[in-house]
Amino acid sequence: MANTNTNTNTLYQYSTISALLSGICTEGIDAATLLDKGTYGIGTCSDLDGEITVMNSRAYHFPSTATATVRRLSPTDTIPFAMLTTFQPTNTVPLPTTTTSEKVTLKTLSELLTPILDTNKNTFLSLRLTTTFAWLTTRIIPRRRSPEETLADCASRQKVTNHGRSRGTLFGFWSPAYTVGIGVPGFHLHFLSEDGENGGHVLDFEVAVEHDEDSEGEGEGRGLEVAVLREVRVELPDTEEFGRVDVEAPTAEMVRGAEGGQPLSFCIHMYGVVILDLIVMGGNWEQKGKNKNYLASIKSVRETTFYFQNAFFT
Amino acid sequence: MANTNTNTNTLYQYSTISALLSGICTEGIDAATLLDKGTYGIGTCSDLDGEITVMNSRAYHFPSTATATVRRLSPTDTIPFAMLTTFQPTNTVPLPTTTTSEKVTLKTLSELLTPILDTNKNTFLSLRLTTTFAWLTTRIIPRRRSPEETLADCASRQKVTNHGRSRGTLFGFWSPAYTVGIGVPGFHLHFLSEDGENGGHVLDFEVAVEHDEDSEGEGEGRGLEVAVLREVRVELPDTEEFGRVDVEAPTAEMVRGAEGGQPLSFCIHMYGVVILDLIVMGGNWEQKGKNKNYLASIKSVRETTFYFQNAFFT
Known part of the structure; x- marks a missing residue:
């Protein structure tokens, strides 16, 4: 070719x-x-x-x-x-x-x-x-x-x-x-x-x-x-x-999560942020939970770290 | 040409x-x-x-x-x-x-x-x-x-x-x-x-x-x-x-703020978010304040709304 x-x-x-x-x-x-x-x-x-x-x-x-x-x-x-x-x-x-x-x-x-x-x-x-x-x-x-x-x-x-x-x-x-x-x-x-x-x-x-x-x-x-x-x-x-599927503007974290592949330190950091947010935001969680990008970001973080979870949380 | x-x-x-x-x-x-x-x-x-x-x-x-x-x-x-x-x-x-x-x-x-x-x-x-x-x-x-x-x-x-x-x-x-x-x-x-x-x-x-x-x-x-x-x-x-100046990934809000030009409803919305954040985040403000994009976003919102401020807040 x-x-x-x-x-x-x-x-x-x-x-x-x-x-x-x-x-x-x-x-x-x-x-x-x-x-x-x-x-x-x-x-x-x-x-x-x-x-x-x-x-x-x-x-x-x-x-x-x-x-x-x-x-x-x-x-x-x-x-x-x-x-x-x-x-x-x-x-x-x-x-x-x-x-x-x-x-x-x-x-x-x-x-x-x-x-x-x-x-x-x-x-x-x-x-x-x-x-x-x-x-x-x-x-x-x-x-x-x-x-x-x-x-x-x-x-x-x-x-x-x-x-x-x-x-x-x-x-x-x-x-x-x-x-x-x-x-x-x-x-x-x-x-x-x-x-x-x-x-x-x-x-x-x-x-x-x-x-x-x-x-x-x-x-x-x-x-x-x-x-x-x-x-x-x-x-x-x-x-x-x-033409049909909605493509949203991803965050750098979302791309890194999927393309970085094995981002242990990143995952710990991101988990930290998510957990911190859950604690600090308190009653505001519901509002934040409606943000599609935020949800996707959490989903992405959660799933790319799937096989680290046991080591990290147990 | x-x-x-x-x-x-x-x-x-x-x-x-x-x-x-x-x-x-x-x-x-x-x-x-x-x-x-x-x-x-x-x-x-x-x-x-x-x-x-x-x-x-x-x-x-x-x-x-x-x-x-x-x-x-x-x-x-x-x-x-x-x-x-x-x-x-x-x-x-x-x-x-x-x-x-x-x-x-x-x-x-x-x-x-x-x-x-x-x-x-x-x-x-x-x-x-x-x-x-x-x-x-x-x-x-x-x-x-x-x-x-x-x-x-x-x-x-x-x-x-x-x-x-x-x-x-x-x-x-x-x-x-x-x-x-x-x-x-x-x-x-x-x-x-x-x-x-x-x-x-x-x-x-x-x-x-x-x-x-x-x-x-x-x-x-x-x-x-x-x-x-x-x-x-x-x-x-x-x-x-x-080649020399750092270009950061802007948020949609930053681009809208600069290119939308007269985004009164957007500004009110954004001011709302910023104010809400300031109230809700409370002690976490310092951490959020370290986020460069977030600061830039507030700066952008503040400055594009400059000439609405009197009408809006007074």
Whole structure:
């Protein structure tokens, strides 16, 4: 499939995260059309079945069923959400190599990007990092069981894989805070192992300190490769469900809850806020309870933390 | 200036409303480049100086100074925010003509659009209405006095014009709720009088019931002309201020406060909420006061309602 997106380092996005959060994820465009839009990207399949990673125009699909392994995306697969770009890195940020340096993890990645983010506070970044990871945690979102399930619902039963030492590539985007209704503010990265057998949505990672002593690979030793994206083309689905279902403006917490995947500290914080609110608001609870976003936020928090509940409350 | 946007009924947007709300409005693109992006649109000039209305590839600028009148946009004018489309209406909604029908105002416009909005809940609409108005209220945003002033600041001292019976054209967009960080959810319409001498950002209007008995004009008698926009191209400014200033995710209330212009009922509602919060939250106020968005929201509400305060509280 030829890539006809001649606009290097622009962002093509199909649908929005707020649509996924509202359960709009069955219909979409076919993979053949999508792969025309860029060389690198991330996405999911119809009914949130798994994770898609596009690297160098090759599209890998990690389905969510227990026995399924990685497959190449079929041209007729239906894609309800994706972000693609014709990636041409313009900046390379070297990785620290000594054991005395701070470790490079998902949390410290923004510090590494400080020189770029300080003068590009409100643009999108595309990011590629090929290296050896000391460890890496990914998730694969499970296909929803019914049309009533949302992304947040599915995230509560996502399949989390703790990879040990691994070589491979991270690719994804950093999005500004004001894009919360459209995409995922902050980092949204997918992983593909060097052998192409493992991957998924990145929850966290740590770059091995001796990373640049490893054998060569795409982007290897060149550090974190970055491009600034100033042009964003959003294609809104021409589908029945997108036209019919009410999509509300989500809060950053709602998106993080569904896309962050394993946000233990966030969940404790949010539970704290909700509980605090319940106590402090007292008689005002009824009024607050009528706020649809607030209710959805609680629902999202409750369900993404489902499997932490026993550890946390008992 | 030739329009090279061959993609009819796509939306081209330069910068974002959240950037304007954050005071990013001095730099931008030149008008010649902008007018290449569509035939109809809305926008503002550098430092929020007035309102721009683009109709049929002619760009009118209503400056904010007391003595200035309408002028044609100069190719070298700097535009910090604009939305344009190559408008080709695909739907026409007839206007009610008898006195027994509900009046067509900004408030009832969404009811008139129900057949379209019911199956296009999450796409953008472009709208054109050429008719006779029983009355019409527009505002012109004043040029900011210092780089510290934001859109919300300027909105508090906007110049409001109450037009009497007027013939002319409304053009603008309806945007879905989830686009709050990017644009103005709901309607964002600008007006141009038939003689091209008056116009601005529309605060409210009422269509004259005998509208279709008037003389002919562009779109006259054909009702409200609409197109559904599924493709959105956002160009983020490649400017120093856009790279440097933190843009936060605004709430719908913040955008409404700045763009709604004269939201008396909204202000009373918001004041109610703020006051209620102050009373009910009690000891929790300190915690809530630390929430930057909440503070900004109160600031925005306070300042956009500045000139209602005497009438409302005294």
